[in-house]
Amino acid sequence: MEFISVEIASRLINQYPLILEEEKIPFEKSTGRVLREDILADRDFPPFDRVTMDGIALHSSSYLNGQRVFPVQGIQYAGEPALTLENENMCIEVMTGTPLPKGADTVIRYEDLEIAEGNATLQDTLPVKRNIHGLGSDRRKGEIILKKGAPITVPDLAILATVGKPEVLVSRLPSVAIVTSGDELVEVHQTPLPHQIRRSNVYAIAELIKPFSNMVSHSHIADNLDATTSELKLLLEKHDVIILSGGVSAGKKDFIPQALENIGFEMVFHKIAQRPGKPMWFGRKENKLVFALPGNPVSAFMCAVRYVKPWFQECLGLAEKPEYAFLGKNVNFKPNLSYFMQVKLQNEKGKLIALPEEGHGSGDLANLSNADAFLELPQKEESLYEKGEVFRVWRF
Amino acid sequence: MEFISVEIASRLINQYPLILEEEKIPFEKSTGRVLREDILADRDFPPFDRVTMDGIALHSSSYLNGQRVFPVQGIQYAGEPALTLENENMCIEVMTGTPLPKGADTVIRYEDLEIAEGNATLQDTLPVKRNIHGLGSDRRKGEIILKKGAPITVPDLAILATVGKPEVLVSRLPSVAIVTSGDELVEVHQTPLPHQIRRSNVYAIAELIKPFSNMVSHSHIADNLDATTSELKLLLEKHDVIILSGGVSAGKKDFIPQALENIGFEMVFHKIAQRPGKPMWFGRKENKLVFALPGNPVSAFMCAVRYVKPWFQECLGLAEKPEYAFLGKNVNFKPNLSYFMQVKLQNEKGKLIALPEEGHGSGDLANLSNADAFLELPQKEESLYEKGEVFRVWRF
Numbered sequence: 174m175e176f177i178s179v180e181i182a183s184r185l186i187n188q189y190p191l192i193l194e195e196e197k198i199p200f201e202k203s204t205g206r207v208l209r210e211d212i213l214a215d216r217d218f219p220p221f222d223r224v225t226m227d228g229i230a231l232h233s234s235s236y237l238n239g240q241r242v243f244p245v246q247g248i249q250y251a252g253e254p255a256l257t258l259e260n261e262n263m264c265i266e267v268m269t270g271t272p273l274p275k276g277a278d279t280v281i282r283y284e285d286l287e288i289a290e291g292n293a294t295l296q297d298t299l300p301v302k303r304n305i306h307g308l309g310s311d312r313r314k315g316e317i318i319l320k321k322g323a324p325i326t327v328p329d330l331a332i333l334a335t336v337g338k339p340e341v342l343v344s345r346l347p348s349v350a351i352v353t354s355g356d357e358l359v360e361v362h363q364t365p366l367p368h369q370i371r372r373s374n375v376y377a378i379a380e381l382i383k384p385f386s387n388m389v390s391h392s393h394i395a396d397n398l399d400a401t402t403s404e405l406k407l408l409l410e411k412h413d414v415i416i417l418s419g420g421v422s423a424g425k426k427d428f429i430p431q432a433l434e435n436i437g438f439e440m441v442f443h444k445i446a447q448r449p450g451k452p453m454w455f456g457r458k459e460n461k462l463v464f465a466l467p468g469n470p471v472s473a474f475m476c477a478v479r480y481v482k483p484w485f486q487e488c489l490g491l492a493e494k495p496e497y498a499f500l501g502k503n504v505n506f507k508p509n510l511s512y513f514m515q516v517k518l519q520n521e522k523g524k525l526i527a528l529p530e531e532g533h534g535s536g537d538l539a540n541l542s543n544a545d546a547f548l549e550l551p552q553k554e555e556s557l558y559e560k561g562e563v564f565r566v567w568r569f
Numbered sequence: 570m571e572f573i574s575v576e577i578a579s580r581l582i583n584q585y586p587l588i589l590e591e592e593k594i595p596f597e598k599s600t601g602r603v604l605r606e607d608i609l610a611d612r613d614f615p616p617f618d619r620v621t622m623d624g625i626a627l628h629s630s631s632y633l634n635g636q637r638v639f640p641v642q643g644i645q646y647a648g649e650p651a652l653t654l655e656n657e658n659m660c661i662e663v664m665t666g667t668p669l670p671k672g673a674d675t676v677i678r679y680e681d682l683e684i685a686e687g688n689a690t691l692q693d694t695l696p697v698k699r700n701i702h703g704l705g706s707d708r709r710k711g712e713i714i715l716k717k718g719a720p721i722t723v724p725d726l727a728i729l730a731t732v733g734k735p736e737v738l739v740s741r742l743p744s745v746a747i748v749t750s751g752d753e754l755v756e757v758h759q760t761p762l763p764h765q766i767r768r769s770n771v772y773a774i775a776e777l778i779k780p781f782s783n784m785v786s787h788s789h790i791a792d793n794l795d796a797t798t799s800e801l802k803l804l805l806e807k808h809d810v811i812i813l814s815g816g817v818s819a820g821k822k823d824f825i826p827q828a829l830e831n832i833g834f835e836m837v838f839h840k841i842a843q844r845p846g847k848p849m850w851f852g853r854k855e856n857k858l859v860f861a862l863p864g865n866p867v868s869a870f871m872c873a874v875r876y877v878k879p880w881f882q883e884c885l886g887l888a889e890k891p892e893y894a895f896l897g898k899n900v901n902f903k904p905n906l907s908y909f910m911q912v913k914l915q916n917e918k919g920k921l922i923a924l925p926e927e928g929h930g931s932g933d934l935a936n937l938s939n940a941d942a943f944l945e946l947p948q949k950e951e952s953l954y955e956k957g958e959v960f961r962v963w964r965f
Contacts, residue, residue: 200757204776218935221764227819248821251792252752254764268820270753270864272764283819311933318935327776327965328937331866334769335934339758356648357666361596362735368617368650368668373730380600380723396647423623423679424664425644468666470727497919523893523959525919537707538731539614539714541724563919569723 176446178552179479179511182455185441186480189457190488191413193344200333203325205384206343207490212319215336217309221255222273226304229286229293230277231264233301243293249274264293273305280304324491344489346387347413351375352404354420354429355468356396373538374418374466374473381477381569385485386414396420401432409436409461416481419468421452429465430454438463446552447511449536450476470538475513475547478569498527498548498566504558511552515544518566527566545569572842574948575875575907578851581837582876585853586884587809589740596729599721601780602739603886608715611732613705617651618669622700625682625689626673627660629697639689645670660689669701676700720887740885742783743809747771748800750816750825751864752792769934770814770862770869777873777965781881782810792816797828805832805857812877815864817848825861826850834859842948843907845932846872866934871909871943874965894923894944894962900954907948911940914962923962941965 177185195209224230231243243264249256251271258265258276265274266288273280279301286295312318318332319325325333325343333341358372359365372393379389390412394404401420408415420429421443430443438456445453449472454465464481466473486492498518506512516527527548532540546568550558558564573581591605620626627639639660645652645667652661654672661670662684669676675697682691708714714728715721721729721739729737754768755761768789775785786808790800797816804811816825817839826839834852841849845868850861860877862869882888894914902908912923923944928936942964946954954960 201772201776214935216761218933220761220766227823250752250822251820252754252765254762266821268822269818270751270815270820306932311929312935319938323938326938326941328773328870328934328940330776331769331773331870332935332938334757334772335767335866337757337760337767355666356646358648361730361733364733365612365616366650369648370616371731371733373727376597376730377724377727380597380726419666422665424647424666425662426646426664427623470731474724474727494916496916499919520890520892520921523895523921525916525921533707536702537614538724539610539708539728542715542719542722542728544724545722 176444176451177442179445179447179549182442182445182453183480183483186455186484187487189441189462191347191460191462193347193488195342196345197340197342200330200338200341203333203341203343204327204330205491206325208319208321208323208325208341209344210342211317211321212333212336212338212341214312214314214316214318216314218312218335219306219308219310222308223306224267224271224273224280224304225269225306226280226282227268228266228280228282228304229264230267230274230280232258232261232277233279235261236279236295236299236301241295241297243295245288245291245293278303322490346385347485347488348388348411349382349386349414349416350390350392350408350412351379351416352392352394352408353418354394354396354401356426358393374468374470377474378416378418378477378481381482382485385482385489385491396426396428398428398432401428402435405432406436413461415463416477417463417465418473421454421465421467433463433465446509447513448508449513450479453480469536471536471541474541474569478547478567479513479549496525496566496568497563498525500548500558500560500562500564501526501528503560504529504550505556506550506558507556509552509554512550513547514550515541516546516548516566517544518546518568525566527564572840572847573838575841575843575945578838578841578849579876579879582851582880583883585837585858587743587856587858589743589884591738592741593736593738596726596734596737599729599737599739600723600726601887602721604715604717604719604721604737605740606738607713607717608729608732608734608737610708610710610712610714612710614708614731615702615704615706618704619702620663620667620669620676620700621665621702622676622678623664624662624676624678624700625660626663626670626676628654628657628673629675631657632675632691632695632697637691637693639691641684641687641689674699718886742781743881743884744784744807745778745782745810745812746786746788746804746808747775747812748788748790748804749814750790750792750797752822754789770864770866773870774812774814774873774877777878778881781878781885781887792822792824794824794828797824798831801828802832809857811859812873813859813861814869817850817861817863829859829861842905843909844904845909846875847906849876865932867932867937870937870965874943874963875909875945892921892962892964893959894921896944896954896956896958896960897922897924898956900925900946901952902946902954903952905948905950908946909943910946911937912942912944912962913940914942914964921962923960
């Protein structure tokens with residue numbers, strides 16, 4: 174099969190979104206989730222004429238008519254019902270956040286008056302500003318404050334609390350299994366023999382999709398067609414999505430594509446014209462999906478950043494707006510492939526600059542630690558990508 | 570006391586970092602934490618001459634000397650020790666990721682040969698590329714891969730797994746209590762009376778600092794000097810940092826500064842020349858710190874974004890490089906104060922543009938939901954900030 178382009182691979186994957194049911198969760202844990210209900214103002218906001226200064230509340234016409242000394246009738250505290258001015262010549266002490274006493278329409282701040290022997294004496298030429306955050310001036314009862322389908326942000330937690338939503342209806346997260354294959358792999362706590370290496374891909378990929386997935390199960394499959402087939406069959410009963418790493422090349426023990434066909438999976442594509450990550454395989458069966466990534470840790474991670482994470486975001490309604498950056502220096506890349514180049518991003522006076530992080534070469538896992546994104550240099554005949562050109566950037 | 574500038578407030582706060590001990594945690598949970606040990610390569614990487622293509626391994630001199638047909642001696646599988654070429658005229662089938670058989674120095678990919686009856690027949694004019702990722706070519710055993718003091722990134726999880734670090738030494742996180750005051754506040758699940766509102770600030774602030782803090786305890790204090798004093802005293806025995814919201818203005822029941830002085834806290838500053846969030850108070854006693862934020866939800870949140878979160882990042886060694894954005898339209902702001910303007914950020918061909926999100930006004934909590942950052946417009950005499958000017962931006 175011919176390689177397909179990055180763009181087509183990406184478009185094909187997004188043709189298979191999951192349909193996710195809704196679930197109710199505690200609002201404190203809802204950041205990053207997607208609303209499945211409109212959130213309405215349960216009352217007017219502010220719910221009362223809210224004082225915005227510490228000072229006294231009075232009736233402005235008295236001041237405008239020349240009155241300068243106002244007997245202090247009492248103190249309006251927060252948490253107590255609004256007091257009522259006995260008459261238009263009195264005043265009540267108020268504080269930021271308290272309700273405006275009934276009969277008053279203006280607050281004069283302490284800096285503009287003196288209080289002695291129960292009387293507030295005001296300066297002579299005050300601009301009469303209300304200093305009130307009026308009842309319902311932000312939102313009216315019944316108005317939609319947060320829309321169905323919107324991602325819940327950090328400040329939204331305060332909004333949900335304000336309108337009294339201890340629980341909130343959101344899309345459930347897809348259930349995911351991450352599976353490695355490759356007989357050369359041993360566990361993190363084990364000491365590998367010279368021809369073995371430790372299992373590592375799963376951890377970074379699991380962390381990358383953690384905000385978008387549920388009950389990530391990790392497992393490892395031996396390089397054996399029967400074992401691979403039966404293990405994948407089991408995992409697919411319990412999960413919406415399987416992410417595999419390894420076993421997708423043309424090697425003698427690359428059983429993954431065959432095993433998936435055995436259990437009825439349809440291949441959507443195999444191999445993308447890109448570096449790294451060429452051998453990626455993607456397939457589906459009904460509403461189950463499999464991303465089979467290469468075994469090389471850098472390749473697997475890049476494919477996860479470019480295809481897997483965006484697919485989760487898309488399904489959930491969390492798709493991010495594309496980000497672009499200026500290439501920080503000339504780059505030569507000969508193969509006629511898209512190149513996912515590791516970069517460090519810098520914000521220079523409002524411009525995003527992407528500096529290549531070549532280090533020990535792009536196959537070097539440790540090198541990824543210095544990068545914070547990759548720049549997607551599109552496939553083209555010529556090998557030069559010029560400093561100052563703008564390309565799409567993918568943070569990780 | 571006079572207002573101080575945003576810059577001075579920020580500098581004063583950063584004069585009081587916490588000294589944080591180290592702790593050992595499972596590597597899978599270490600993203601975003603800060604290393605307190607160097608992570609070394611425990612072996613050469615790759616640990617063997619690693620084959621990068623599916624094909625056959627042979628000795629290149631035989632091909633260069635004209636040999637085109639190579640008997641296939643066997644198959645090198647991943648997870649098995651490297652085989653040895655019986656002689657320079659033989660070949661061994663190999664796969665991506667397997668060790669290079671001993672005696673071989675080159676891999677020819679399947680696309681460039683045919684295998685039939687136990688012999689591999691090669692094309693005539695192949696460029697002899699090694700297709701080997703050489704032993705130790707990425708990192709040498711003992712070399713530092715991740716540096717003490719560096720934040721642990723998502724790809725670092727794969728690195729920690731690769732070098733066999735199931736546990737990792739990191740800085741412990743500061744222990745934090747978040748406390749609200751204000752007798753007008755009721756809980757999220759309660760129905761407020763007309764003069765009451767629900768407690769909301771804590772949730773957004775807790776979420777904002779969650780990656781940087783431990784065991785966040787939430788509580789509420791009544792507007793009463795004695796109760797405030799004794800409650801704060803108790804909380805300070807158990808936590809490194811207290812974040813308060815409310816009770817810092819000049820109101821009759823704004824007991825927070827007094828209560829903190831009662832238990833021996835030294836005020837570092839009170840009131841900043843900024844909008845919103847003017848009444849913020851900051852103080853310390855030995856190695857305990859208190860951030861006392863205003864009660865208004867928007868003000869409290871902005872102060873947390875501008876001062877509290879950056880302080881945590883600074884203490885932990887996670888300080889981010891400043892980000893800047895172009896102001897997307899002219900803005901008039903008269904008060905001689907720094908203005909934290911809510912904005913929506915857009916990446917337009919590599920340039921970061923900040924568009925003001927004015928909505929129902931900056932005091933409106935629901936408005937924050939549409940913004941994803943604030944632009945810091947510095948205090949100045951003139952009121953005009955011009956489209957195209959570049960200012961510092963703080964994401965939340």
